[in-house]
Amino acid sequence: MAGEDLEWERSKISNQDINLLKRLGMMKKEDAIRFPSEESYPNPPMEYRVSFVDHLIRGLSAPIHDFLRGLLFVYGIQLHQLTPNSILHVSIFITLCECFLGVPPNWALWKRIFCLRRNGSHNASYNIGGVVICVRSDVDYFDVKFPDSVQGWRKRWLYIHEESANSIEHNIAPFDGSAKIQRRCSWDAEASKKEKTSTEALMSRIHQLQNTRGKELSGVQITAYFLRIRVQPLQARKNPLWTYAGANDANRLSNDLSVKDLEKLIRRISSLNKKDPIPSSCRVEPYSSANPLPRTILLWLPFLLFLRMEKSKKGPLSRMTIRKLHLFDDEGEIRAVDAAPRTSTSHTLLASDTLVEGEESSPPQRNVVTTTPPSSPLAPSPKRARIEMIVEPAPQLGGSSTSILDDPMVKELIRIGSQFVGYREYANRTEEKLAEANKRADTLAQQLKQSEAARKKAELVASEAKAEADEARAKTARVKDLQKRLEDAETALNEHRAAQADREQGILKRLKSQSRRTQNQTNQEFDLENPDNDPLLDALSYLELHGAEIREGVANASAGLSALFPYFFPKKEEPPTFLTLAKSFNSSDDLGLKMRQENMKIAVESTVALVADSQQSVDWMKVGDTNQIEQSRWRSLIKVAKPNTKKILAYLGIKPASTPSSSRPEV
Template identity: 60%
Template sequence: MATKDLEWERSKISNQDMNLLKRLGFTKKKDALRFPHEESYPSPPMEYRVSFVDHLIRGLSPPIHEFLRGLLFVYGLQLHQLTPNSILHVSIFITLCECFLGVQPNWALWKRIFCLRRNGSHGVAYNIGGVVICVRSDVDYFDVKFPDSVQGWRKRWLYVHEESSDSMEYNIAPFDGKTKILRRRSWDAEATEEEKLATEALMTRIRELQSTRGKELSGIQITTYFLRIRVQPLQARKNPLWMYAGDEDVERLSTDLSAKDLEKLIRRISKLSKKDTVPSSCKVKPFCSANPLPEGHLVLSSLPPLPEGGEVEERAVVTDDNQGASRPESGVGGSQKSVASLEKENETEVTSSTRSSLPAASPKGKRKRDETIDSGASKADTSRAEKTAPNAGEKTLDLYDAALISSDDEEEDAPIDETARTSTSRTLVVSEARPDGDETSPPQQNPEHPTPAPFMKELIRFGTQFIGYRDYAGKLEEKLAEANRRADALATELEQSETARMKAEAKAATVEDLQKRLDDAKRALEENVAQHSAREEEILGRLESQSRRFVRRTHQEYELENPEDDELLDALSLLEIHGTEARNGLAEAEAGLSRLFPYFFKKKEEPAVFIDLAKCFTSNEDLGLQLRQEGLKVGVEGTMALIAESQQHVDWSRVGNTGEIETKKWQSLIKAAKPSSKKILATLGYKPAPAPSSSKPEVK
């Protein structure tokens, strides 16, 4: 089957996907995920790998669990080469081991249950999602009810953070979208007899969990459980799931999902229809802090090999021509097919039965295959190899080429993959000697085709490693160039910052001077405010004093109709009222004094200034006495004129001697004269107001 490298397209993660990732808690951890921008081909930053939204919702979360890292190493795969349902298989297996079997994820048990096959359709083997994890045909395992296809999952790619350790070999391989998928022995690796014996109790328990009446456990129940507790099985965790502590567990990514959201998520990753009921709980109570492991429970530990343990024989490449693909080679048009053209195609994964059509592999070291089958090559490939092999008659032979073409002549087993552990970009197939302990006859050597010297194998191995390191060094050079550009930018910013710092230091004295001046201004302002407050209090006191004096003089107190709620302003308003009253009184006083002035001061001119006018009336002289004397003089003169007119005889000498008249007699005379005086005054046109007569006339 031909290999089809699907073209990467720009990631199309919708708002609905973003909201789902947010509800599931993936965006809560800083830098755990990064989303591509406009790039149409993945270019993950340092320490990031390419994954998919459908991987995350099926239990994947950075940093990646040790068991999954081991699987990727042993199978020689990258994350983007596994389908979403394959990721869910691993999640269910880890949850099964930790929650229902009470053991760590067990590599030996995994090999008894699962194997791998190529994924493709219409005679094409994919590279993106090109490997499917499936259940062996002879194993009774949980029916997970996978969907027949996951629509559009290849478009929803993103970057997940893979924490680096001190050794680069400890991490999963960096992303390389052009690395071809090579079928390896580990894809069909079986458990050894010792491993089968050690895991037989676990297999028995799995059968019991499936078949116990009334307590049947299903793959959907296991999936629902790990989605409901919000702990990702494929995330590196401090504690196994049998120590899950409920809502307060430190491994939880988010709070509980609503029943509606959980049901929608389950239906999305399975083929349950709307008519099917989504289980709300497991019929078998899982192990957790509330249901701890029994006392004396044996916790088995068996993990797949990791890169730091060195190469393993199971990683040997069987073939790279995709003989293990799901469909025979036919109908391949040779044109590149984009991801968009595959949206309506099935993944060709295992459906509800999840069974593999591949035959179970024989135990290691006991396979008896012909050279063509062992090498993983087709007959056509074998014939092509025979055509390109050197003729028997040639006397010279390049040792490097001889090492490549003589592997089938030297040993029976398939060649070992010597790919550099730090790179997945290239794979060179070479042969190695059979491991110790395998019984076999020494290979027959052709004298005309000498076997290459042992040091040539070392040279080939070094060359292979050099290729891997060279590719990795090329990537490092690109990242180093990027780092240099960033360093230059940072240097420029640092220079600018240094210039700004020097300017700031140069202005430090000015700043101190300004600060001192500001402090002085603040103190002056405070003193000014204090003086102003004291002045306001003094003014207020004086205004109140003037108001009290005015009230005492006028005997009239005023109240403000609309006070300002300010003592100074209210006192000033009262003073204005008092001033208005004073001005009106002064005007009236001036008018009255002006009218009285001619009567009291006949020979003086009226002063122009009011204060001078007022002083005329405030002298020590009795102005009323003078006026009365003037009036008395007029009256005496008038009386004498009337007596003379009447031609009566009057002894004027006696009239002038008023001292002999007694007061009482004087009063009686005045009283007797009043009727006659009224007539005289009436004749003169004057009607005086009634008033009591005074006693003796005031004669000066």
């Protein structure tokens, strides 16, 4: 597995990164974050997921927000496959929707603005950070000022503890490093015509936020805002950001950052340099508890269900009953009901008896009634239990002055009803897509069957064609080999003919030259026209025949004389030419006698050395005076020493000659 993911290596998180996470409140809980030890490939413990330091500082935290969880499900990707800039895109979008548009994160609006692209080049592709969220080219959106690249972010990975909120599973799929990135049609899915119509007011509001002179809103301002209030946009929260209550808000992770730390963090995740100013506040006041959302004439689905229960029990609803539901004020006018949704998957309806599915609250504009498509892609939760709706008798509303919105049962009905509508829409869409998929599957199966038969036929034809091609290639190779051999033979023959012609031309030239020389010396010419009976040509033929033997004999004689030269002339340098070398051996001196004398000299010296080695006392004066030694005495000494000659020579390291030498000493 690790061999396939070449980007994974041992995590390198510095103490500076750890201190930053502590200041941001990411490590408030003891088990919130675990750092890898020495492993070079992620192996998260149970209930932990793989994340990165640069993801956490851009708004990510556990439990994961429903909107991000839905994005991962619809796009078929994992969290580690998103780049840090893509994470920041989602954080800014959620903050924009909740704080400046006053709606939950809207899936149709997202599709109008963003799409997905592969991250990589022709030479390399990535698994870590292999997917990039991009703004569509035809959309006018905030200039976020992302950095061109985030250096070393892939090396700073860690484990975050996944949590559940309100008994609803918010966790993402378990880490799978071997999962390959596969492009889906949803990456480029555009908003439908109906979705574009329903989100037109939201897009107009975004353009108004961008272009209002003196109150322009930028992506850096939105980023600075959620970093300043210390709420992670990508964390599942009990309350949306439009209910932010300041320093006492339950969703805050830490206290306010110092101005220096905040500016340093903003410059780290953006392309702002030290000379660019950091916005201290947004030019547009975001929605919060201090700046509440405008109130619209929208009601929740559970209220309509309750109204229908009242109608089924008592007939047409009385004005008093509606007033008890706080739908009218004391003057009889329709009263605006706070329709702020609790979660990102809530759905809202108009105040009528007609049920409209798949719509939710409009942008926060006063006295404007519009509808928006589902707020987020609905990702099925593997652990979520099936909810059965049980209609209980209507509660006695009596004269209680408490709003029905504060009733715990009504709150639970709101939550169940919003989930029910979302899942029913998802189920209807899934059934339609499943029917289309089955139809396409049948068509594809038929096409596959036909293509399989065509494939087998094509394979048979291809095998026959391959056999024929192999046979043709073999024949071609043999023909080419024969052609090459023929060409080589022709070339050799031509070369032989050319050499023969050159040789004949040379012979003719030599004959003509010899003819001129012979004519000058003997007054006789070669008979070139009738060479068979020409004695001169016969003489030249014999001379040419024996010339080779003569050259070989001279070479052998030169080699032999060169081998003998050091023995006869040990103190002379060998002559360079054969003639000089031969003259060296033709001197008047007896070379054999000279060599024997040299050998005798060596033998005498060796004998003297031998006697000296035997440590015997010898009168060398008498030995040296040969005139005083009688010849008979000399011969007797040699005769006595002769049996021990071989031993003496062997001792001296001299190999005796195979031929007997003259016993006569040479003086």
